Amino acid sequence: MTMNDRILRLRGRISESALDGIILTDLPSIRYFTGFTGSSATVFISAEELVVTTDGRYETQIRVELTAAGLVNSDYKLVIGSISDQIKAISQAVAKGARIALDPNSTTWGFVNILQEFLSQKAELLPQENLGAQLRRSKDKAELAQLQMAAQIADEALKRLIGQLKVGVSERDFAHNLDEEMYLLGSSEPSFATIVASGENSAMPHAHPSSRRFKAGDMVVVDFGATYEGYHSDMTRTFVLGEPTEEQTKVYMATKEAQALAISVVKEGVPAGSPDNTAREYLDSLGLSEYFSHPIGHGVGLEIHESPILHGSNLSPLISGEVVTIEPGVYIEGKFGVRIEDMVLVEKDGCTLITAFDQSWIV
Structure with a gap:
C-alpha cells in the first residue's frame, strides 16, 4: 500500500465520520501517513489539503523522508518553523465552518489553545479518538x-x-x-x-x-x-x-x-x-x-x-x-x-x- 493510498483511506474515513479534516499530532500516525520519523511534527489532512509541519531541526530529513515515501511536492504543503508558525499554517488551511478532528489522547491543551486563537472560531474542533490509529490496525x-x-x-x-x-x-x-x-x-x-x-x-x-x-x-x-x-x-x-x-x-x-x-x-x-x-x-x-x-x-x-x-x-x-x-x-x-x-x-x-x-x- 502506498503512502497516497493510506492518505486516501484516511480521507474516506474523515468523510464517513461527517468531518472535514483531521489534525494528527501522534508521531506513529504521522509516520504511517507521511513516512516522517522525527520527534516533532503536526499534519493536517482534509479532502483537498495535506499540510506537514515540523521545526528547523528536521528541514532536510523531512524532505528526504517524504520523497522516499512517494510523496511529491505537489501532494503537500511543507511548513518549517516554530510551533506557533506550524499551528498558524494549519489554521490557514482549515476551511471556514469546518469540523476538524483532534485525538484528545495525543494533543496537548496548550496546542489546542493556540490553535483556537488562530482559528478565531472559524471552525469546530472535535475530540475523535483513534481515527488514524484505527486505519493502522490491518497491516499491509x-x-x-x-x-x-x-x-x-x-x-x-x-x-x-x-x-x-x-x-x-x-x-x-x-x-x-x-x-x-x-x-x-x-x-x-x-x-x-x-x-x-x-x-x-x-x-x-x-x-x-x-x-x-x-x-x-x-x-x-x-x-x-x-x-x-x-x-x-x-x-x-x-x-x-x-x-x-x-x-x-x-x-x-x-x-x-x-x-x-x-x-x-x-x-x-x-x-x-x-x-x-x-x-x-x-x-x-x-x-x-x-x-x-x-x-x-x-x-x-x-x-x-x-x-x-x-x-x-x-x-x-x-x-x-x-x-x-x-x-x-x-x-x-x-x-x-x-x-x-x-x-x-x-x-x-x-x-x-x-x-x-x-x-x-x-x-
Whole structure:
C-alpha cells in the first residue's frame, strides 16, 4: 500500500465520520501517513489539503523522508518553523465552518489553545479518538515483513543468550546482554524496557530488572522485543532453573494451555475480548483466574501497545491483517509468576504465529 493510498483511506474515513479534516499530532500516525520519523511534527489532512509541519531541526530529513515515501511536492504543503508558525499554517488551511478532528489522547491543551486563537472560531474542533490509529490496525505486506523481522531478531537474540540463564547471573545483566544482542542483530532499540524477573520478582507482571541473581529453582520471566524499521515485536517466555516443583509445573502448564486455547479462537470477526474470556474461563476451572491480573493482549505495530486491547469486555471484532499478542499470566505474590506471550497475525479462518521461539522451559 502506498503512502497516497493510506492518505486516501484516511480521507474516506474523515468523510464517513461527517468531518472535514483531521489534525494528527501522534508521531506513529504521522509516520504511517507521511513516512516522517522525527520527534516533532503536526499534519493536517482534509479532502483537498495535506499540510506537514515540523521545526528547523528536521528541514532536510523531512524532505528526504517524504520523497522516499512517494510523496511529491505537489501532494503537500511543507511548513518549517516554530510551533506557533506550524499551528498558524494549519489554521490557514482549515476551511471556514469546518469540523476538524483532534485525538484528545495525543494533543496537548496548550496546542489546542493556540490553535483556537488562530482559528478565531472559524471552525469546530472535535475530540475523535483513534481515527488514524484505527486505519493502522490491518497491516499491509511491507508492515508484516517488518514485524516478522523484528520478531526474528528477538527470537535469535534469546536463542544466543539462553546459556546465560544460570545460577549467579543477575536480572540486570541478562536484560542488558539481551538488549545488546538484539542491537547487534539489527534492532534499532528495544521495543520497551526489557523485563527480566526471577523468583518472587516474577510475580510482578512489569518488574524492573534488579541486581538479584538467579538461584536454583527460580522461575524467570523474560519479556522483551526488538524494533525494526519502526515496527515492534513482543514476546515473553518463562523458564525454571533446574527441576520444577509440583506447583510450578501446574501453573506453567495451565498458563501454556490457557494460551493455546486463547490462540485457537483468534480469527477475523471474533470479538476482541474472546481470547481473554477463553483463557480466563480455563484458568478459573483450575482455581487460578484470580491470579491473572491483566488483559490477555494488545495490538502491535508502530507502537508496542496499539488498538485493540484484548480485554474481556471488548466486543469490537478482530480484523484480518492485524497483529495482536496473546499473553496469559498467573502471578502468585511472594512465590513466583508465569507469563507466556506470542504475537499472532489475525486471518479470515484463524491466525498464524509470528514469534517462533519454542516454549521449552526447564534450563
